[in-house]
Amino acid sequence: MMASASVADVLFYHLTESKLEDALPPLLEKSVERGWRVAVQTCDAERRDALDAHLWTYREESFLPHGTEDGASPERQPVLLTTVTDNMNQASVRFMVDGAEPPADLPYDRVVFVFDGYDTEQLERARAQWKRLKGEGHSLTYWQQTPEGRWEKKA
DSSP states (O other): OOOOSSOOEEEEEEESSSOHHHHHHHHHHHHHHTTOOEEEEOSSHHHHHHHHHHHHHSSTTOOOOOEETTSSOGGGOSEEEESSSOOTTOOSEEEEETTOOOOSSOOSSEEEEEEETTOHHHHHHHHHHHHHHHHTTOEEEEEEEOTTSOEEEEO
């Protein structure tokens, strides 16, 4: 097995105080503000489409440009919601949500696993990914929500 040319920074975001629908939009907004192209990988089309609808309406005054791999011009989307491991929009950041399995190779600057701390299956998958990616030499950081819903980096 060949090692990837670059080693991605890998972040694990442990949801304990909010749902993905509340936590993901601000993370995506921050990524877009920084000029990053983003892919958000879900486990299935139904979940992808639900997140797609949510991102249009999560806050009245917000506009987060995004699309899905089934939509028009997926390669041009600054935020692409997808169920596949392909990097259709040449993203530099990839979010893995709901326990989605990442691509074998991680040709990204940053890979972000967002997982529900109250979902045993997602928690176990996140632990397995942590162990695998640490073994591959990636730089890993772990973030947990405070009771106020803010993100705190843990040692």
